[in-house]
Structures are given as C-alpha cells and as structure tokens.
Amino acid sequence: MRTLLALALWASPLVAADGQWTLEQSTLSYHVSHPLHESEGVSHAARGKGVCQAGQCDFLIAAPVKSFDSGDSNRDLHMLQVTRGAQFPLVSVRAKLPDAGLGSGTIHADLEIQFAGQTVQYKQVAFQQTAQGSSIRLTGTVPAKVADFKIDPPSLLAMPIKNDMPVRVDMTWRPQ
Amino acid sequence: MKTISTRIVALICVGLCATAIPAFAQTNNDATPAAAAAPAANAQAPSLGDLGFPTDQTKGNAQDQARLDRRSHMLKVHQRLGLITLAPLVATLIASGSAAGKSTSSSGRELHAGLGIATAGLYLTTASFAVFAPKISGTTTRGSIKLHKILACIHGPGMILTPILGAMAYNQRNSGQKVHGIASAHGAVAGITAAAYGAALLSVSIKF
Numbered sequence: 001m002r003t004l005l006a007l008a009l010w011a012s013p014l015v016a017a018d019g020q021w022t023l024e025q026s027t028l029s030y031h032v033s034h035p036l037h038e039s040e041g042v043s044h045a046a047r048g049k050g051v052c053q054a055g056q057c058d059f060l061i062a063a064p065v066k067s068f069d070s071g072d073s074n075r076d077l078h079m080l081q082v083t084r085g086a087q088f089p090l091v092s093v094r095a096k097l098p099d100a101g102l103g104s105g106t107i108h109a110d111l112e113i114q115f116a117g118q119t120v121q122y123k124q125v126a127f128q129q130t131a132q133g134s135s136i137r138l139t140g141t142v143p144a145k146v147a148d149f150k151i152d153p154p155s156l157l158a159m160p161i162k163n164d165m166p167v168r169v170d171m172t173w174r175p176q
Numbered sequence: 177m178k179t180i181s182t183r184i185v186a187l188i189c190v191g192l193c194a195t196a197i198p199a200f201a202q203t204n205n206d207a208t209p210a211a212a213a214a215p216a217a218n219a220q221a222p223s224l225g226d227l228g229f230p231t232d233q234t235k236g237n238a239q240d241q242a243r244l245d246r247r248s249h250m251l252k253v254h255q256r257l258g259l260i261t262l263a264p265l266v267a268t269l270i271a272s273g274s275a276a277g278k279s280t281s282s283s284g285r286e287l288h289a290g291l292g293i294a295t296a297g298l299y300l301t302t303a304s305f306a307v308f309a310p311k312i313s314g315t316t317t318r319g320s321i322k323l324h325k326i327l328a329c330i331h332g333p334g335m336i337l338t339p340i341l342g343a344m345a346y347n348q349r350n351s352g353q354k355v356h357g358i359a360s361a362h363g364a365v366a367g368i369t370a371a372a373y374g375a376a377l378l379s380v381s382i383k384f
Contacts, residue, residue: 036381047229049222058221064233072319074251074380077312081248086240089233092224157259157381 018099020176021059023048024135027170028063030144033162039075041068050173052099061171062092065115082154083116091115093142102136104129111142116149127169135174142167247310254305258377261298268292269370276363280349289346296339299373303332320379327376334369341365 026046032039045067050059065085070076080086094112101107108124127140144165146153153160224234268291274284306328317325344359355362 047227049226051220051222053220060222060224060227062224062227062229064229070319072321073315073317074319074321077244077315078248078251081241081244084241086244087236087238089236090224090229094221156255 018052018054021048021050021052021057021136021173022176023061024172024174026061026063026172027168028068029168030068031166031168032146033164034156035159036156039070039072041070041076041079043067043069046171048171048173052102055099057097057099057102059095059097059109060092061095062090064089065091078154082151083149085116088115088117102129104131107138113142113144116151118149120144120148132172135172137170137172139168139170142169243310244312247312250305250309254302254309257298257302257305261295261302262373262377264291264295264298265370265373268295269366272363272366276345276355282350285346285349289342292339292342296335299335303328303335323379324376327372327379330372331369331376334365334372338362338366338369 023046025044026048027042027044028046029040029042032041043063046061046063048059048061050057052058065083066076066080066089068076068079070079092114094114095109097107097109105128107127107129109127111122111125113120113122122142122144125140125142127138130137130139144167145163146161146165147163153163155161268288271284271288271291273279274281275288341359341362344357345355345362348355348359
C-alpha cells in the first residue's frame, strides 16, 4: 500500500514539477507617452528566482531602477528622481502561478509590484509561454499606470506624460 | 470564587479588545492602492537576498534622493525661465529693426538696448540654474541633452558677446559715427546666438 502511494505521488505532475527556476535573461521595457515624445526605457539587469512546491510556484524578479536606459541620460535621471529610485533602488515583482500551467500557451499571473515605495497588485496578467529546450520564455505586458505608484507625472513644456506606463516583459527561465 | 472568575473573564475580554484595536489600525495602515488581498506569504517564496544583488544596489540612500530632487527642481526652473527668456529675445530681435539701418531712431535704439539687457539678465539667471544644478556622478551624457549642451557652448558666449558689441555699436551711433570695427559684428553674433538658443530649446522639446 505504501509503495503504491509513493508511486502515485512520484507520478503526480505536482511532485515532478517541484524545483527551482532561475532567470536566464530578460528584457524589461517601460513605455511613456508625451504629446511631443514617445520614449522607452529598457533594462537587461533583472535577476529572478522561482520556487515550485506542492503545485504552486512563487517567482521573484527584481531590477535596479537605475538600470533602465531610455537613450537619454537627462530623462533617465529625471525618471530616477520622480520614482524615488535613490531611496527605493529596486523594482521587484512577485508572481504566484500554479505550476501545472507552466510549459506552453497563455498563463495568467497575479503580480505584486514594489516600486517607488509603493506596493501595487495586478490581477490575472496574461503571459505567453514558449518552451525553449528545458527553458521557458515568458512574454507579456504589465498594464502599469503612473498614478498606481503615486508618481508625480514628469512634464515637458508644461505638458505631463500620459498616465499609462505599460511594462513589456520578456524573460527566459531555466530550471535549476 | 464565582465573582473572581467573572472578573478574570471581564479582564480577558478587555485585554482582547485592547489588543484588537491596534491590530485593526495596523490592518488599515498596510492597505496598498490597488490592494485587495495580497498574494499569501509563503515560506518557500524567494526573497530579495536570494537574488544576489550587491548591497549598494539594494539599500536606499536618502541623501542621493535629496540630491536628485534638488537637481530636478533646479532644472525645472531652468526650463521655465528658458521659455520665459524666449519672449524678450524675440522682442529684442523685432526691435532691432528700429535700432539699425536707415530707419534708426534714438528711442528705437533705447528700446532695443533695454530689451537686450532684459534678455541677457534672464538668460544668465536661466543658465545659472543649469550650471549649478547638482551633478550626478557616474552619469555619461547621452541623447538629445548632448546636443542641448553643445548648442549652449554657442549661445552662451554669444549671449555675453552680443550685449558688449551692442553697447559699443550704441555708443558709436549716439556719437554720430557709423558703426565700425568689431561692433559691426553685433547683428551677426546676435543672429547666431538666437538661432542656437532656439535650436537648443527645440533639441529637448522635439524628438529628431
């Protein structure tokens, strides 16, 4: 009976999927719109780890706020100031996923983002998964808004940027 | 015995209520803007320490933030004053029509000189907010701000030279002479200075 139970547990996908994931490479890019400008800040400096246990995976991804590069040093420094990047140097994202959903297709994740001294949650954010050998590539867009993080919207010529600040995510995770 | 038990029960109730009130207050303080229920805390969940960031990238620094705040504030003032300076600059250029050439008049020259002095004064104030804004170490100048700074190397000296040449031309005219020597370059220097100033303004306003 014990042997049967052990075999059943071993065969279960929940047990088989237990383990850890490491962020292999990533591209995070935020987009802001101004009546005179469209700009994008990109970071490849994110680090991440995922732990799967008992059918659930907890992922943590973080990147230094100052690692986002928009191609304009003045804009980047101003972004760092309005997001209080010196006081809160990291932007971190916690995601909770059922590990049965990991693999391919679309997955919906609840995200908890800590940024600019605020913690904001986004429910059921869709990510596309692509299997790349043993790794998984996740792409999606977090529908972030400037006001969500209580950021005073930067302005140029007395015109502030738009409230929408979508963050495009492209990550490749490999099992450890 | 019964009285003692009742008192003990009453004390426990009061104690529980007293501890519950701050607990409710704490719950309210922890509410986040979009927060409904936070993802449940999990002992297995990875922490920031697991990611191996160097300490200098994870620890906040209030002094650095204050420096950034001061820099941004000064550059905002720089931007605002720069736009305000544009008004007397354009007015000076328009008034130059009555200060030089055949249709020149004494009042025209004075109006042009007055507007020119106002422009130079506002310009120097504007520039000082950019020059004295705190510098952030380890920052390499990139993007449109680079062109903005290169253009400042043209309109900066130009904005100092233009009033000096203008004063020389003004004195020569007032003493009945024709404008001559280096003073005759006043118009050309002013034109280049105004063009560089306009381009500097556009360089950070419009994406090329």
